[in-house]
Amino acid sequence: MSDLPAAVHINEEGPREGFQIEKGPIPTARKIELIDALSQTGLDHIQIVSFVNPRAVPGMADADEVVEGITPRPGVAYTALWLNEKGFERALAHKRLSLGGSITLVASEKFLKRNQNRTAAEQLASQHRIVEMYKAAGIPVERGSIMAAFGCNFEGDVPVDRVVALVQQILGVAAEHGVTLKYITLADTMAWATPLSIKQVIGALRERWPDLDFALHLHDTRGLAIANAYAGLEMGITRYDAAVAGLGGCPFAGHAGAAGNVCTEDLVFLCNEMGIETGIDLDALIECAKLAEDIVGHPLPGSVMKGGTLQRFRNPQHV
Amino acid sequence: MSDLPAAVHINEEGPREGFQIEKGPIPTARKIELIDALSQTGLDHIQIVSFVNPRAVPGMADADEVVEGITPRPGVAYTALWLNEKGFERALAHKRLSLGGSITLVASEKFLKRNQNRTAAEQLASQHRIVEMYKAAGIPVERGSIMAAFGCNFEGDVPVDRVVALVQQILGVAAEHGVTLKYITLADTMAWATPLSIKQVIGALRERWPDLDFALHLHDTRGLAIANAYAGLEMGITRYDAAVAGLGGCPFAGHAGAAGNVCTEDLVFLCNEMGIETGIDLDALIECAKLAEDIVGHPLPGSVMKGGTLQRFRNPQHV
Numbered sequence: 046m047s048d049l050p051a052a053v054h055i056n057e058e059g060p061r062e063g064f065q066i067e068k069g070p071i072p073t074a075r076k077i078e079l080i081d082a083l084s085q086t087g088l089d090h091i092q093i094v095s096f097v098n099p100r101a102v103p104g105m106a107d108a109d110e111v112v113e114g115i116t117p118r119p120g121v122a123y124t125a126l127w128l129n130e131k132g133f134e135r136a137l138a139h140k141r142l143s144l145g146g147s148i149t150l151v152a153s154e155k156f157l158k159r160n161q162n163r164t165a166a167e168q169l170a171s172q173h174r175i176v177e178m179y180k181a182a183g184i185p186v187e188r189g190s191i192m193a194a195f196g197c198n199f200e201g202d203v204p205v206d207r208v209v210a211l212v213q214q215i216l217g218v219a220a221e222h223g224v225t226l227k228y229i230t231l232a233d234t235m236a237w238a239t240p241l242s243i244k245q246v247i248g249a250l251r252e253r254w255p256d257l258d259f260a261l262h263l264h265d266t267r268g269l270a271i272a273n274a275y276a277g278l279e280m281g282i283t284r285y286d287a288a289v290a291g292l293g294g295c296p297f298a299g300h301a302g303a304a305g306n307v308c309t310e311d312l313v314f315l316c317n318e319m320g321i322e323t324g325i326d327l328d329a330l331i332e333c334a335k336l337a338e339d340i341v342g343h344p345l346p347g348s349v350m351k352g353g354t355l356q357r358f359r360n361p362q363h364v
Numbered sequence: 365m366s367d368l369p370a371a372v373h374i375n376e377e378g379p380r381e382g383f384q385i386e387k388g389p390i391p392t393a394r395k396i397e398l399i400d401a402l403s404q405t406g407l408d409h410i411q412i413v414s415f416v417n418p419r420a421v422p423g424m425a426d427a428d429e430v431v432e433g434i435t436p437r438p439g440v441a442y443t444a445l446w447l448n449e450k451g452f453e454r455a456l457a458h459k460r461l462s463l464g465g466s467i468t469l470v471a472s473e474k475f476l477k478r479n480q481n482r483t484a485a486e487q488l489a490s491q492h493r494i495v496e497m498y499k500a501a502g503i504p505v506e507r508g509s510i511m512a513a514f515g516c517n518f519e520g521d522v523p524v525d526r527v528v529a530l531v532q533q534i535l536g537v538a539a540e541h542g543v544t545l546k547y548i549t550l551a552d553t554m555a556w557a558t559p560l561s562i563k564q565v566i567g568a569l570r571e572r573w574p575d576l577d578f579a580l581h582l583h584d585t586r587g588l589a590i591a592n593a594y595a596g597l598e599m600g601i602t603r604y605d606a607a608v609a610g611l612g613g614c615p616f617a618g619h620a621g622a623a624g625n626v627c628t629e630d631l632v633f634l635c636n637e638m639g640i641e642t643g644i645d646l647d648a649l650i651e652c653a654k655l656a657e658d659i660v661g662h663p664l665p666g667s668v669m670k671g672g673t674l675q676r677f678r679n680p681q682h683v
Contacts, residue, residue: 049560198677237674240594241368241638267674268630268667272591275559304671311587319560344663348587352623355556355586358517 048281052322054090055309056260056286057083059337060111061092061126062305063292064104067341073107075340077114082333083289084118087325088309090143092124096132112139130178137182146179146186148172148218148226150211153197156234169214176222186222188260189215189229194246196237203237205249212250212257228258228284233273236266236304240276247280260284263307265291265346270307271315278321287312290334291346308347310334314354327354367600371641373409374628375579375605376402378656379430380411380445381624382611383423386660392426394659396433401652402608403437406644407628409462411443415451431458449497456501465498465505467491467537467545469530472516475553488533495541505541507579508534508548513565515556522556524568531569531576547577547603552592555585555623559595566599579603582626584610584665589626590634597640606631609653610665627666629653633673646673 060080064071080093093115099106108125117123122143127133136144149172151157154165163171179186191211196202212229219226231246247259261277261284263270274285286306293305310330316323327349334350379399383390399412412434418425427444436442441462446452455463468491470476473484482490498505510530515521531548538545550565566578580596580603582589593604605625612624629649635642646668653669 196674196677201678236671239634239637265667266671267633268590268627268671269634271587272594272634275591275594304667308587314586315558315588315591318558348584348623352555352585352587355515358515359520 049278049319049321050281050283052324053278053283053285053316055088055312055323055325056090056092056124056284057088057289057309058092058286058306059083059288059290059292059309061095062288063290063337063341065095065097065102066293066305067104069104071104071340073110073114076107076111079289079333079336079340080111080115080123081118082336083330084115084121084123086329086333087323088330089120089324090122090124092126095126095128096135097126097128109135109139112142115141117141133178133182137184144184145188146176146184147188147190147230148176148186148215149190149192150215151192152195152203152207152211153193153200155199156193156197159199169218172215172218173221176218176224180222180224186219186224187227189219189226190232191215191229192232193234193237194231195233195242196235198235205246208246209249209253212254216254216257226257228260230260230262230284230286232262233264234262236264236269238263238273239269240272243273243276244280247277247282251280258284260286262286264293264304265307266304271311274307274312275315278316278319285312289330289347290337290350292337292341304346308334308349310347310349314349318355327356368597368638368640369600369602371643372597372602372604372635374407374631374642374644375409375411375603376407376608376628377411377605377625378402378607378609378611378628380414381607382609382656382660384414384416384421385612385624386423388423390423390659392429392433395426395430398608398652398655398659399430399434399442400437401655402649403434403440403442405648405652406642407649408439408643409441409443411445414445414447415454416445416447428454428458431461434460436460452497452501456503463503464507465495465503466507466509466549467495467505467534468509468511469534470511471514471522471526471530472512472519474518475512475516478518488537491534491537492540495537495543499541499543505538505543506546508538508545509551510534510548511551512553512556513550514552514558514561515554517554524565527565528568528572531573535573535576545576547579549579549581549603549605551581552583553581555583555588557582557592558588559591562592562595563599566596566601570599577603579605581605583612583623584626585623590630593626593631594634597635597638604631608649608666609656609669611656611660623665627653627668629666629668633668637674646675 094108287309288306289309291308413427606628607625608628610624610627
């Protein structure tokens with residue numbers, strides 16, 4: 046009745062998503078504590094910091110110290126986010142980071158104008174320059190990304206055809222510069238997606254590019270992230286960004302619209318219960334979620350860390 | 365790609381689910397305020413109280429006063445819950461309540477033993493007596509119900525075959541007493557369901573009884589309620605119990621396992637965004653959710669009341 050994958054890959058973004066939005070200040074040592082704990086759970090991709098202007102994002106002012114302070118675990122790729130060349134150069138200085146370039150377009154021209162003061166044509170042109178910059182630095186470009194792929198607070202609904210056209214443009218940039226993308230991330234940046242629109246967009250992309258892989262970056266602002274992830278699973282999507290404990294927003298402090306990514310441990314629970322392999326130790330991840338709550342000092346939205354797993358009821362000696 | 369229904373019917377259980385679990389005390393007038401507000405949203409079934417032992421459930425000690433205090437709105441059915449004959453008799457005294465009987469079985473014998481000190485055979489026998497009691501009182505019996513239909517904390521996973529057998533037994537009781545059931549509610553009492561198990565159970569029941577209607581009663585203890593509701597929608601299920609603001613549990617106060625029903629306004633939002641009619645005014649319902657938070661005095665789990673709807677971004681004059 047569905048096309049559920051046998052296994053999925055989860056890209057943990059909780060530290061970066063969470064620590065950049067919390068009012069803090071959060072001690073650097075505690076950020077490192079969470080990252081090191083996450084690296085013990087089986088997660089093999091963890092986005093730990095963003096290299097951004099510390100005046101705009103005070104919570105990331107210690108990004109360099111965080112990167113230098115962690116205890117890297119073999120087999121775990123620690124990644125970072127940057128928004129411009131200056132941030133990229135800061136990231137490049139850290140040999141322990143796994144850097145990867147992305148070709149990024151935005152499905153809403155109004156959002157692009159507002160956030161980066163660019164037209165869609167200017168954004169496309171900039172991606173050519175950025176890919177050359179990555180190539181010159183010896184950084185692989187394996188990912189495409191479409192922001193606001195399902196809708197935008199400034200422009201409204203995004204037609205499926207526009208997403209198809211943007212994927213075409215991304216593939217065009219990649220081809221022109223001789224890079225091969227492993228996958229393209231569809232980001233529901235402002236939480237407009239529904240399970241139905243997930244299926245419609247993925248369906249249209251699959252029809253056009255049957256062999257192309259896609260990833261989902263889902264925000265839970267309106268409570269649909271886990272249902273949207275399930276729709277992705279039904280479409281056979283195997284790559285998901287997620288944030289432990291639902292870090293990245295604080296819906297209980299009046300930050301309307303700022304809710305975080307789909308909660309990692311809730312997503313792992315969903316996968317476990319449907320027989321989908323994640324490679325992640327759910328019990329260890331739940332301890333990380335509780336640690337994250339302790340670090341930020343207020344409740345976080347994750348559910349399984351409060352409701353508990355089911356495994357303990359199946360193995361009575363485990364209760 | 366799916367079998368989404370054109371319209372669904374939502375049975376609001378927030379007042380009953382919420383007020384019986386909150387530590388309170390909540391003033392009777394405020395309970396009435398919420399119920400009267402809910403009755404203005406387009407909801408046409410609202411379960412407002414349970415008639416239970418006030419020593420066991422102090423939050424329902426004022427059930428009679430609540431029923432007498434509301435301002436009934438024509439077209440809205442106000443319902444109540446009871447667990448035994450004494451509670452039923454209290455409900456019968458209120459002419460403004462819409463009483464309906466249910467034939468209820470439990471998919472977990474251990475749960476049944478623990479909660480009602482009965483075997484499955486005794487529970488089945490009791491349902492024959494209960495149907496006769498309803499008939500004698502002139503109360504329609506239009507609903508069957510299976511508790512713990514997807515799993516049980518005391519017994520573990522529930523096989524699909526057992527649910528099929530229980531539906532068969534319920535239909536047998538109904539037939540023997542000459543009553544025709546409108547639908548059978550599958551209750552995920554202890555939050556074991558996944559979208560996959562929803563589809564498997566509904567699929568098996570549909571195969572056996574293609575014309576029988578089912579309803580879903582979904583708890584959000586592990587964060588999957590909205591994904592489970594979506595799976596129900598994909599299977600064409602048109603009846604859902606829900607609780608405004610996610611009333612019925614307080615996951616942020618350490619009540620592990622006590623999370624409420626699927627959140628009504630989040631479910632209405634999901635339906636609206638996928639073109640499924642609910643007959644409910646979402647903006648008015650969100651105001652009720654905020655009122656519910658104000659009444660209980662702590663954050664409730666609903667998301668859309670915090671993140672906002674999308675309609676205001678589509679109609680700029682509405683911002």
